[in-house]
Amino acid sequence: MKTDFRLALSKPFFVGLLISSAILRLLFFYFFLPNKPSEFGPDEGTYGTLANYSE
Amino acid sequence: MKVLTEPWQIIANNLPVQEFPGYGPDLYNSARTLIVPSSIFVRFGVSQLDSVRFVSSFYGICALLIFIMSVIALQRRNSETGNLKEVVLSNKNKLVFILYAFLPSYFLWSNLGLRESASQLFLLATFYLCVKLIDSHGFMRWIIIAFTPIVLMLAFGSRPETATLFSICALFFGFIIFWKVRNYSIAFVIFLGFALGQVFTTTPTVRASEVLIAAKVPVTETKSVQPQIDSELSKQCKHKNQHLAEKNDRFVCIFFKQYEVIDRNPFKKAKSQVLTTQILEYKRNVNRVEASSALPESSCTFNFTGVLQKFSCNIVELPYRLPSFLIRPFPFIDSGSNSQNLAGYENILWLFLISFGVLRALRKAKFQENGFIIAFLFSFLTCFATAAALYEGNLGTAFRHKSTILWSLLLILILTNESRVIRRRIY
Numbered sequence: 001m002k003t004d005f006r007l008a009l010s011k012p013f014f015v016g017l018l019i020s021s022a023i024l025r026l027l028f029f030y031f032f033l034p035n036k037p038s039e040f041g042p043d044e045g046t047y048g049t050l051a052n053y054s055e
Numbered sequence: 056m057k058v059l060t061e062p063w064q065i066i067a068n069n070l071p072v073q074e075f076p077g078y079g080p081d082l083y084n085s086a087r088t089l090i091v092p093s094s095i096f097v098r099f100g101v102s103q104l105d106s107v108r109f110v111s112s113f114y115g116i117c118a119l120l121i122f123i124m125s126v127i128a129l130q131r132r133n134s135e136t137g138n139l140k141e142v143v144l145s146n147k148n149k150l151v152f153i154l155y156a157f158l159p160s161y162f163l164w165s166n167l168g169l170r171e172s173a174s175q176l177f178l179l180a181t182f183y184l185c186v187k188l189i190d191s192h193g194f195m196r197w198i199i200i201a202f203t204p205i206v207l208m209l210a211f212g213s214r215p216e217t218a219t220l221f222s223i224c225a226l227f228f229g230f231i232i233f234w235k236v237r238n239y240s241i242a243f244v245i246f247l248g249f250a251l252g253q254v255f256t257t258t259p260t261v262r263a264s265e266v267l268i269a270a271k272v273p274v275t276e277t278k279s280v281q282p283q284i285d286s287e288l289s290k291q292c293k294h295k296n297q298h299l300a301e302k303n304d305r306f307v308c309i310f311f312k313q314y315e316v317i318d319r320n321p322f323k324k325a326k327s328q329v330l331t332t333q334i335l336e337y338k339r340n341v342n343r344v345e346a347s348s349a350l351p352e353s354s355c356t357f358n359f360t361g362v363l364q365k366f367s368c369n370i371v372e373l374p375y376r377l378p379s380f381l382i383r384p385f386p387f388i389d390s391g392s393n394s395q396n397l398a399g400y401e402n403i404l405w406l407f408l409i410s411f412g413v414l415r416a417l418r419k420a421k422f423q424e425n426g427f428i429i430a431f432l433f434s435f436l437t438c439f440a441t442a443a444a445l446y447e448g449n450l451g452t453a454f455r456h457k458s459t460i461l462w463s464l465l466l467i468l469i470l471t472n473e474s475r476v477i478r479r480r481i482y
Contacts (some may be wrong), residue, residue, distance in 0.1 A: 001124075001187060001195075003131075004124040004127045004128050004131070007127045008120065008123045008124050008127055008143075009140055009353060011142050011144065012406065013144060013149060013152070014123050014142075014152070016398075017119065017123075017152060017153070017156050018116065018119060018120060018123075019344060020156075021115075021116055021119055021156045021157070022116055023136065024157075024162075025112045025115065025166055028166045029105075029108060029109070029166065033108065033167070035104070036104075037104065039394070040081075040163060040164075040394060041163075041164060041167040041169045041455065043169060044104065044107055044108065044111075044167045044168035044169055045104065046078070046082070047086060047089055047090060047093070047107045047168050047169070047217065047262050047305065048093070048102075048104040048106065048107045048168055049103060049168070050082065050083050050086065050090045050151035051090050051093035051094040051096075051097045051103045051106050052094070052097060052103055053074075053083060053090075053094075
């Protein structure tokens with residue numbers, strides 16, 4: 001597993017893919033996603049509310 | 056009997072899940088891999104929506120890393136010595152990796168606070184660990200054997216139905232490995248993961264009762280702010296509104312609702328999951344309620360009874376429902392809202408990927424070095440697509456749930472893209 005991880009991070013293509021995915025996600029998170037549950041996935045509001053609950 | 060809502064739990068997480076409106080505790084238990092980490096962020100003051108989005112997005116990046124590591128692990132299996140110095144990356148494979156990272160719909164689902172990325176991450180991780188288990192030896196083998204059931208259990212905590220289908224396929228292939236080479240490890244870890252998954256997601260039957268507790272004055276008992284409770288002082292409560300004092304703080308005794316577990320049966324849970332196959336039409340109709348893109352109701356008119364009736368109807372309707380699940384909404388057929396049109400354009404790409412993946416799996420799996428693994432991925436893809444096609448009642452949810460097969464479809468494309476067709480492994 002360590003070798004797979006090392007090989008994954010030794011390839012600039014994979015590192016670029018992971019970093020660009022992280023940056024795009026951050027951009028989405030801060031600039032594009034609405035402050036209320038999105039119409040594309042209204043269930044996220046339910047899961048968000050559930051995070052206030054406990055077994 | 057375990058008391059669920061201990062005072063510290065109430066303070067930490069605010070509300071008992073039994074009182075969650077509408078869905079009750081069932082949804083909590085079948086999504087806890089997403090919800091429990093999110094609740095930690097909520098406790099630190101992050102908004103509930105941001106919390107689930109952050110956790111979902113983090114799972115999405117981890118899934119990408121595990122996807123890359125899975126391809127590397129499979130390439131290492133194929134290399135002559137097993138010591139791969141560098142990953143082979145053709146342009147076609149690069150395109151597949153980019154698709155997994157940035158396919159618009161999956162990228163969106165994994166940015167929103169939904170269960171898609173969690174389910175995909177833990178299924179992919181289970182697949183990866185099983186691949187590693189095949190070739191591992193010694194101490195590392197035992198580490199993987201211990202770790203894989205836990206990862207599969209977490210997959211159950213993100214979407215139990217998908218994890219059940221994955222487990223059934225993996226168990227079947229695990230038994231083939233056992234039959235061929237007497238290696239029981241894959242079947243064992245999957246069975247253990249399935250059992251742990253049932254325990255992890257079982258919703259207990261509870262009994263509500265009211266107890267006297269000592270709450271700090273002033274008592275703030277709203278939906279979002281729970282009273283501050285002193286569990287030691289609560290033992291001194293004799294009646295309601297009794298006043299108590301502890302150092303400089305004043306407390307008053309109030310009635311508080313608590314829940315006791317009276318039954319928690321994972322076998323019932325496993326049985327109900329299997330029996331879901333008999334109520335697919337009911338589930339489909341529930342999914343249709345208030346959906347703008349609802350699929351038509353069943354028009355099956357067979358005169359059989361019981362299971363035979365349901366089975367026949369499912370078989371007859373599959374040729375219509377399967378393409379609907381896989382490639383609809385489709386441009387010019389389902390034009391409507393902007394989001395439906397966008398989904399339609401992406402489905403052109405899905406149509407190409409699915410046709411190409413299925414054709415190549417059928418043509419090449421038999422001769423490819425990783426034929427056994429391709430067969431497993433193909434069986435999971437087929438089982439999921441068939442079950443989901445009969446389960447989904449509207450195009451929107453169907454389009455979202457389709458992303459569950461993305462990783463297996465893209466892995467098939469990468470594995471069948473390898474030009475080297477050398478000796479075929481048994482597994």
